[in-house]
Amino acid sequence: MLTAEQREIRELVRTLARERIAPRAAEIDKTAEFPWDVVELYRENGLFGVMFDETYGGVGASALMTLVAIEEISKHCATSGLILAVQELGALGIKLAGTDEQKQRFLPRLASGEWLVAYALSEAGSGSDSAAMASEAKPDGDAYVLNGSKRFITNAGVAQLYVCFAKTDKTAGHDGISAFAVEADTPGFKVGRIEPKLGIKGSTTGELFFDDCRVPVANRIGDEGEGFGLAMRVLDRSRPGIAAQAVGLAQGATDYALEYARGRETFGEPISRHQLVGGMLADMETRCEAARRLLYRCGAVIDSGAEGPELTKLSAMTKLFCSDVAMAVTTDAVQILGGYGYMQEYPVERMMRDAKITQIYEGTNQIQRLVIAREMLRD
Ligand SMILES: Cc1cc2nc3c(=O)[nH]c(=O)nc-3n(C[C@H](O)[C@H](O)[C@H](O)COP(=O)(O)OP(=O)(O)OC[C@H]3O[C@@H](n4cnc5c(N)ncnc54)[C@H](O)[C@@H]3O)c2cc1C
Helix, strand or coil: CCCHHHHHHHHHHHHHHHHHHHHHHHHHHHHCCCCHHHHHHHHHCCHHHHHCCHHHCCCCCCHHHHHHHHHHHHCCCHHHHHHHHHHHHHHHHHHHHCCHHHHHHHHHHHHHCCCCEEEECCECCECCCHHHCCCEEEEECCEEEEEEEEEEEECCCCCCEEEEEEECCCCCHHHHEEEEEEECCCCCEEEEEECCCCCCCCCCEEEEEEEEEEEEHHHEECCCCCHHHHHHHHHHHHHHHHHHHHHHHHHHHHHHHHHHHHHCEECCEEHHHCHHHHHHHHHHHHHHHHHHHHHHHHHHHHHCCCCHHHHHHHHHHHHHHHHHHHHHHHHHHHHHCHHHHHCCCCCHHHHHHHHHHHCCCCCCHHHHHHHHHHHHCCC
């Protein structure tokens, strides 16, 4: 499915992930500290550039190669994989609806990794039902005045740029939402509590506050009222990034369980020779392969320029399937290691904790099923 050149890039990322990121994974999980050294590694090796056009300092935006890179890194460390996925999530709004001036101003900094970016849609009272958000943006001269808050925002406190959604017309429902690029040092913008959590511990998840925060009109992304549509178009293209994180986790856990099963003996032979264990390994590998095929197809479809319902359905199916595979496979990996699988000394319990979030963020899997069914039922 990959060209020779794409396989070469994959090999490069694979080596980087194995040699430089894998040895850091357990420590990142244990300390729950954001891994700036990993960001530096990406900067040095131009990994952020995979997602951006050459015009903005990238190497030619390829959705497929972005997914491959996230997958390879997430085999060893899902927190590190997420750093790439969220750079794409945050940049997409500007790529899709930004003016030329906004693109020139922001994208080169994101392509080099000088700046990290965040995507701020969810609020305390609105996750799945994101259009129920309470944050407001009122026009005032050459600026909008933002008031409100966001919750569970990845990269809170480490990003220099926040793509935020707020209501410019409280009476217009979905059509009353607009998108804004908010720089971290804007007066009235503040990062609140960073949440302790079950997995992807090195990734920051936090609250954002807007208190009479003046954002220049020049930072509105797209027209007034187009924010919700943009948020959904972004998710169509970013959900596969979470699917890539999930496939990486699933394959990483399968590879580890296989090696363990070769070496661990019970009743006089390696556990891999017990058919019940061999059967689990076979199912795990099959699920990984099926998930990867769907993932790569989704990447190729995005690169072909697909838009609208076809992409919405495929991207939701990819996120749904790959994340369910990740949860099932990482849980099986823990089972194959027995008691050792439950111990922090081995990586599979971390992988299982990390896998859970892929079924929740960027739309829970219940929401993905609703989206898929809705698209199936269209005339
Ligand atoms: C670690 C982490 C990082 C995150 N990063 C970001 C980020 O960077 N940016 C951002 O904007 N958000 C982010 N989120 C928020 C995330 O997208 C939401 O948590 C998620 O969409 C679910 O929203 P909720 O938590 O409000 O749950 P709710 O919407 O309250 O849902 C609760 C439960 O009800 C189910 N449910 C809700 N509605 C329906 C329905 N109609 N039919 C069937 N079931 C339903 C859900 O599936 C879920 O099981 C992050 C969350 C976490 C935990």
